[in-house]
Amino acid sequence: MKRYGIAKMAALAIVLGFSQSTASFAQSSAKVDRISIGTGAIGGIYHVLGGGMAKLLREKLGGIDVTAETTNASVDNMRLVGTKQADIGFGTSVAIVQGVKGDGPFKGTKYPVAGLINIYPQYLFVITVEGTGINTLADLKGKRVSTSNPGSGSELDAVNILKAAGLSLNDIKRERLPPQQAADALKDRRIDALIHTAGQRQPAWEDIANTPGTTIKFIDTSSAVSGLQGDWGKAVYFALTLPKGTYKGQTAEVPMTGGGNSLFVREDLPEDLVYNVTKILMDNLDELAKVHPEVRNIKLETAANTPVPLHAGAARYFKEKGLLK
Numbered sequence: 001m002k003r004y005g006i007a008k009m010a011a012l013a014i015v016l017g018f019s020q021s022t023a024s025f026a027q028s029s030a031k032v033d034r035i036s037i038g039t040g041a042i043g044g045i046y047h048v049l050g051g052g053m054a055k056l057l058r059e060k061l062g063g064i065d066v067t068a069e070t071t072n073a074s075v076d077n078m079r080l081v082g083t084k085q086a087d088i089g090f091g092t093s094v095a096i097v098q099g100v101k102g103d104g105p106f107k108g109t110k111y112p113v114a115g116l117i118n119i120y121p122q123y124l125f126v127i128t129v130e131g132t133g134i135n136t137l138a139d140l141k142g143k144r145v146s147t148s149n150p151g152s153g154s155e156l157d158a159v160n161i162l163k164a165a166g167l168s169l170n171d172i173k174r175e176r177l178p179p180q181q182a183a184d185a186l187k188d189r190r191i192d193a194l195i196h197t198a199g200q201r202q203p204a205w206e207d208i209a210n211t212p213g214t215t216i217k218f219i220d221t222s223s224a225v226s227g228l229q230g231d232w233g234k235a236v237y238f239a240l241t242l243p244k245g246t247y248k249g250q251t252a253e254v255p256m257t258g259g260g261n262s263l264f265v266r267e268d269l270p271e272d273l274v275y276n277v278t279k280i281l282m283d284n285l286d287e288l289a290k291v292h293p294e295v296r297n298i299k300l301e302t303a304a305n306t307p308v309p310l311h312a313g314a315a316r317y318f319k320e321k322g323l324l325k
Contacts, residue, residue, distance in 0.1 A: 032273055035066045038077035038089040041149055043180025043204040045294055046073055046090040052291030053281060060280045072178070074153025075105050081266055082111025088277070089113070092122065092153030092197055093236045093260030093307040094160070100308050104156060115306025116263040116278060116314050120199050120297035123240055124157050124257040126219040127205065128193040129186060137165035137221060140172055143192040146185065149178040157259060158195040160237075164227035179204040187211050193219075197259055199294035200246060209247040216247055222255035235307065236260055262306045265314075274313025282317065 037054055040046030047070060054068040069086060071077055077089030078099035091099075102110035128134040134143060140162070147162075147169070148154035155176070162168060175182070175191055182194040183204035198205075209216040228237035240258030244250065263281075265274055281288070282303060289295040304310060304318040318324045 031063075032270065033064055035061075035064055035088065035277075036086040037066065037068045038071045038080045038086040039068050040071060040073035040077075040090060040152070041178030041180070042070060043178060043183065043207075044073065045199045045202060045292055048203065049288070049292045049295065050090060052288055056284055056287060057277060057280055060284075061276060072149050072151030074151075075099075075156065076151040078106065078111050078113065078264075081113050081264060082109075084266060084268075087269060088116065088263060088265050090119075091262060091264055092157060093262065094156050094232060095153035096262060096264055096307050097232075097236065098156070112267045113264045113308065114267045114311035114314070115308050116265045116274070116311060117281060117298070117303050118260065118262045118305045118307075119303075120261060120294045121238075121240060122197045122199055122259045122261045123242060124161050124195070124197050124221055124224075124237075124259055125202070125205070126161070126193060126195050126221050127186065127208070128217045128219065129189075129208070130215040130217055132192045132217075134193050134217070134219065137161070137167070137219060137223065140165075140193060141167060143172060144175065144190070145172040146175040146177040146182040146191050146194040146196075147172075148176065148182070148194075148196045150176050152178075152197075154195070154197040157197045160228060160231070161195065161221060161224050161257060164224035164231075180207070183208050187214055199261075199292075200242065200297065201293055205247055209249055215249045218242060218247075218250060218254045218256075220255050221257045224257050228257060235305075260307055264306070264308065265311050267311065269311065269313070271311075271313040271316065274311045275316050276313075278314045278317040 037050050039050030050068040054066045057066040074091040074095035077091050080086035081089040098104035099106045099111045147158035179196050185191045225239050238258045240256050242254040242256055244253045285295055304323045
């Protein structure tokens with residue numbers, strides 16, 4: 001937590017107060033009055049969508065205050081939720097699996113979290129602009145590349161995709177920037193490329209594409225799929241295609257590597273509360289799509305397919321919908 005400043009620590013103190021209140025709820029049926037959602041960095045979909053979800057839940061949970069916290073995304077969110085400093089988190093499948101097992105950046109510590117909703121699939125973006133000479137993953141060697149911000153699932157994915165391409169962090173001149181800062185650095189030619197995991201429509205990428213005199217370039221990452229699936233399985237990594245015209249200047253579809261992406265929760269949250277959270281979010285996807293269009297890629301038929309077992313409250317909702325026995 002050393003990266004957080006005074007304001008963040010004050011916010012977390014409020015969240016810790018909620019953690020104590022939820023514990024007492026479970027033991028004595030006291031009312032839960034606060035929920036904290038760990039989102040992501042400014043400029044990312046987690047951050048935008050998390051704010052919309054917090055607003056929706058505040059309106060419909062009946063007196064419960066719900067806040068969306070700016071974080072470094074998946075890895076930070078796993079630690080925050082797993083240590084009861086937050087209650088709901090966004091995360092990539094690879095980060096959630098590693099957090100529960102105590103592997104990778106969580107080595108030696110297993111975090112007790114449960115699945116809430118499998119949300120939209122994510123793209124492992126490798127982005128450059130015209131004029132850098134980067135056309136394939138192999139061309140990243142020797143270049144200035146941002147592997148996303150520390151504490152993010154994107155950073156885990158960046159390391160994994162480089163490995164699948166036969167590269168290591170020693171083969172690039174590494175920067176570790178959150179999405180908007182990476183986009184700004186690429187526009188200014190302070191870096192040559194960025195690697196970041198995100199949904200199809202990422203505000204920071206739109207910023208690059210809409211910059212006069214700049215042509216955004218998405219690298220085909222599909223060659224890494226088989227290697228990633230060999231290491232992690234088909235539920236964590238899979239093939240996706242970025243449709244033609246998703247971004248200004250993108251004149252052809254781009255084959256890419258995709259990754260799973262979910263909301264997860266504290267294991268010890270009350271079942272009724274988690275049921276209501278799941279129901280509100282799933283029953284109001286059209287409303288949430290106004291916050292960010294990526295919500296249209298959250299499908300009821302796949303929403304129960306989280307990379308770790310569902311919380312009992314979420315499972316109850318999906319059983320009512322006929323998706324679980």
